[in-house]
Amino acid sequence: MDRKRGSGVLLHITSLPSEYGIGDLGPGAYSFADFLAETRQSYWQILPLNPTISACGYSPYSSISAFAGNPMFISPKILLDEGLLKEADLSSQPEFPQERCDYNQVTVYKEKILNRVYEHFKIKSLQRDEFNNFCKDQAFWLDDYALFKVIRNSNNKIAWNVWDKPLRDRSQKELDKIKILHEADIEKEKFFQFLFFKQWFSLKNYCNQRNIGLIGDIPIYVNYDSVDVWKNTSIFKLDKEKEPAFVAGVPPDYFSSTGQLWGNPVYDWDALKKSDYKWWVSRLKHNLCFFDILRIDHFRGLVSFWQVPGTEETAVNGQWKKVPTKDFFSVLFKNIKEVAIIAEDLGLITDDVRIALKRLGFPGMKVLHFAFADNNSMHPYLPHTYIENCVVYTGTHDNNTSLGWFRKDASENEKIKLVKYIGRENENVDVSWALIRLAMASVASMALFPLQDILNLDESSRMNIPSTPQGNWAWRFKPEQLTEQVRNKLKELTEIYGRAS
Numbered sequence: 001m002d003r004k005r006g007s008g009v010l011l012h013i014t015s016l017p018s019e020y021g022i023g024d025l026g027p028g029a030y031s032f033a034d035f036l037a038e039t040r041q042s043y044w045q046i047l048p049l050n051p052t053i054s055a056c057g058y059s060p061y062s063s064i065s066a067f068a069g070n071p072m073f074i075s076p077k078i079l080l081d082e083g084l085l086k087e088a089d090l091s092s093q094p095e096f097p098q099e100r101c102d103y104n105q106v107t108v109y110k111e112k113i114l115n116r117v118y119e120h121f122k123i124k125s126l127q128r129d130e131f132n133n134f135c136k137d138q139a140f141w142l143d144d145y146a147l148f149k150v151i152r153n154s155n156n157k158i159a160w161n162v163w164d165k166p167l168r169d170r171s172q173k174e175l176d177k178i179k180i181l182h183e184a185d186i187e188k189e190k191f192f193q194f195l196f197f198k199q200w201f202s203l204k205n206y207c208n209q210r211n212i213g214l215i216g217d218i219p220i221y222v223n224y225d226s227v228d229v230w231k232n233t234s235i236f237k238l239d240k241e242k243e244p245a246f247v248a249g250v251p252p253d254y255f256s257s258t259g260q261l262w263g264n265p266v267y268d269w270d271a272l273k274k275s276d277y278k279w280w281v282s283r284l285k286h287n288l289c290f291f292d293i294l295r296i297d298h299f300r301g302l303v304s305f306w307q308v309p310g311t312e313e314t315a316v317n318g319q320w321k322k323v324p325t326k327d328f329f330s331v332l333f334k335n336i337k338e339v340a341i342i343a344e345d346l347g348l349i350t351d352d353v354r355i356a357l358k359r360l361g362f363p364g365m366k367v368l369h370f371a372f373a374d375n376n377s378m379h380p381y382l383p384h385t386y387i388e389n390c391v392v393y394t395g396t397h398d399n400n401t402s403l404g405w406f407r408k409d410a411s412e413n414e415k416i417k418l419v420k421y422i423g424r425e426n427e428n429v430d431v432s433w434a435l436i437r438l439a440m441a442s443v444a445s446m447a448l449f450p451l452q453d454i455l456n457l458d459e460s461s462r463m464n465i466p467s468t469p470q471g472n473w474a475w476r477f478k479p480e481q482l483t484e485q486v487r488n489k490l491k492e493l494t495e496i497y498g499r500a501s
Contacts, residue, residue, distance in 0.1 A: 007440060007447040007499040008043025008215070009036060009454065010397065012060065012463070013073050014101050015476045021096030021106040023476060025199040026075025030206060035482055037210040039491040040500035044207060045215035045448055047397060047473075049073070049200070049290070055157070057469045058103045061219045061297065064148070064226045066283055067141035069196035072110050078199055079117055083126060089116045101474045117195070118188045127194075134194045140282065146189035147175065148227035150182045159225040161242055168242065170230070200290070208292070211501045215342070215448075216291030218283070220301045221248050221264035229265060232279055235272050236265040239310070246307040249315035253348055259306075259315030260467075266307045269323050277328055281335045288336060299343035299362075300353045302328065325356050342391050342446075346370075366392045366444065368435045369405050372417040382421070383442040392444040394435040394453045397463045401452040404459025406431040432456040433489070440497040447499065454490060455481050 016023030016032060023029070036044055048060040051070045056062035060070075079085040090113065094105060121127070135142060148160070155163055166174040179186060204214055222228045224244060229236055239245045244265040252259040272280060287294050296302070303325050308318035333339060343357055345364040357364055371381035378385055386392065394402050400409050410418070419425075422434050432453045439447040452461045455477065464472040494500050 004042065005445050005499055006042025006213075006501060007449070007494055007497075008041045008045060008213075009451050010045040010393070010448050011451045011477075012047040012397070012473070013049070013070075014060075014473060015451070015463075017098070017477065017479050018075075019093075019096070020076055021094070021109065022072055022101045022103075024073050024075040025196075025203050026077040028479075029075075029203050031479065033203070033207050033210060033212060035487065036207075036212050037501070039487055040494045041212065041490075042499065042501040043213050043215050043293075043446065043448060045217070045295070047217050048219065049216070052103075052473075053157075054104065054107075055225075056223070057471075058473055059464075060217075060473065062223050064152070064223060065141075065145050066218070066222050066226070066228050067286055068145050068193055069200060071114060071192040071196055072106060073199075074110075074114065074192070074195045075199055076110075076113055079113075079195070083124075084117045084120055084195075085113070086120075089113060098478055099476055101476055103474070114192055114195075115188075118191050121191060130198075131191060131194050134197065135190055138193070138197075141286070142190055142193060144231045145193070145227050146186045147178065148230055149189045150185045151178060153185075154182070160230045161224075168230075204290070213292035214290075215293045215295060216287055217295045217297060218287055220296060220298045221262065221266070224263070224265050228279075235268055235275070235279055237268050237307070238265060244310040247310050247312075248301070249306055249308050249318060250348065251306050251318060252316055259318070261308060261312070261315040266305060266321075269321075269328075273324055273327065277331050280328070281332055284332065284339070285336050288339065293340040293342060295342040295344055297344045299345055299357075299364075300347070300349060303353045303356045304350070326359075329360060361389070363389045363391050363445065365396075366390055367395060367399065368392065368438060369395045369399050369402070369409075372410070372414040372421070375413075375417075383438050383444075386442050386444050388443050388445050390444045391446040391448060392439045392442055393447075394432070394439055394449045397450070398466050399450075400459050400462050401450065401457050402432040402435050403453075403456055404462060408459050430456070437493060440493050440499060451477060454486060 011032065013025065013029065014023045016028040018024050018026060018028045033044070048063065049069050050060065050063035050065055051068055052058040052060055053062070053064060076085055076090060080087065094109060096102065096105065151163065151167055152160065161168060207214055233242055237244065237246045246266050247261065248264045248266050249261040250259055284294070302323055304320050304322050306315065306318045307321050308315050341362045343362040343364050345353065345357060346367065366381045366386060368381065371379055383392070395405065399405065406415065419429060422429065422438065433456065436449050436453060439449065450463070461475050463475055
């Protein structure tokens with residue numbers, strides 16, 4: 001899909017309306033696609049679609065697989081329509097909150113539903129040929145994922161490095177035993193992925209037919225406790241016991257005297273290079289099938305990265321390591337015809353990253369919340385400084401809502417600067433729509449806004465507070481919030497500034 005001048009909305013699947021406690025790929029998703037088409041939007045950006053786990057606060061950026069989809073997004077309504085569920089299967093449904101996602105409650109309920117779906121599938125053999133073809137096509141990641149999930153579940157969900165050594169080290173003899181002993185459970189995990197993929201690509205096709213491009217998001221690093229590391233230990237810097245010898249983070253800066261220690265294992269780029277970057281090529285090719293455009297989180301880590309010894313408790317004693325960026329992308333471009341990428345280039349960006357981005361031609365990001373932090377009239381996030389090849393956001397999933405930012409986070413100086421910038425006399429402004437208008441009017445080819453800003457919601461509707469392990473990713477909207485007034489206002493601005501799909 002061409003990266004034309006357009007605008008769109010940032011909204012994760014979890015935030016969609018649904019009667020089943022969490023947004024899913026059913027009617028709520030299609031209604032939202034209709035809203036985007038009606039208001040002439042060009043893009044729908046979502047967060048990573050991978051499975052989430054309670055140990056990581058259900059963060060979509062912390063998954064046990066970089067390839068699998070989240071079964072919690074499977075729509076029971078679609079399963080009912082396809083005859084894979086019966087109304088009676090849903091009779092014990094709890095009363096879920098509409099405005100928040102209770103992940104623990106949802107997980108228990110939906111796992112029960114999905115187990116029933118699998119039982120119906122085994123009995124009726126509906127879609128069996130389609131399922132078998134899916135398993136064959138996706139075997140390159142699906143076989144190991146299903147095996148990992150079953151072993152992990154049978155070990156009370158403890159990390160793979162503390163499994164019995166033969167399983168930790170992937171003894172073929174032991175893995176073959178598991179495949180025989182847990183054949184049905186392995187097939188069930190594959191079946192859940194089949195349902196997810198089928199529903200996702202149906203929604204993607206619906207959006208694309210309405211000229212809506214889907215923007216995905218992948219974190220640069222993967223969880224240590226993931227099938228990706230368990231299967232591919234040679235491409236990560238691990239010690240003899242297969243624990244991280246080095247972990248990822250960022251160095252000390254203005255915001256933190258000890259830096260940030262993320263804890264993800266870092267890549268062994270020498271080993272990756274010897275394999276022609278097979279895992280990375282496979283990952284990006286897979287995700288570029290899922291999405292029309294892909295945002296890579298912490299893109300600077302594909303140029304140089306901060307590695308910290310695994311024994312450290314802070315990120316202070318780390319060092320920068322180079323990535324063979326030119327060679328990596330050369331191989332990538334040979335293997336993938338269209339590489340539509342947005343580079344998340346926020347934070348500490350050095351000259352080598354800027355040079356690489358310019359050479360590659362990937363657009364970077366501009367965030368309006370950060371534009372008024374100092375008295376620099378040529379701050380790179382102020383709209384009059386933009387180039388066309390960039391993506392402007394009012395805020396991201398890690399920011400407060402725009403109203404919440406203005407009320408709670410912005411300094412008095414920032415408020416004064418914003419008010420002056422938009423040509424107002426006082427601070428009594430509709431800040432959410434003022435920022436949306438700034439983004440729309442800019443030269444940036446893409447302008448994206450969290451739905452919370454379009455709805456002018458305050459800090460109580462924030463999606464994520466970084467470095468806060470619990471209570472995030474839970475916000476949901478209700479259908480009645482997409483009023484006629486909201487629809488007309490968004491459509492009007494989109495048309496005024498030449499961004500209409």
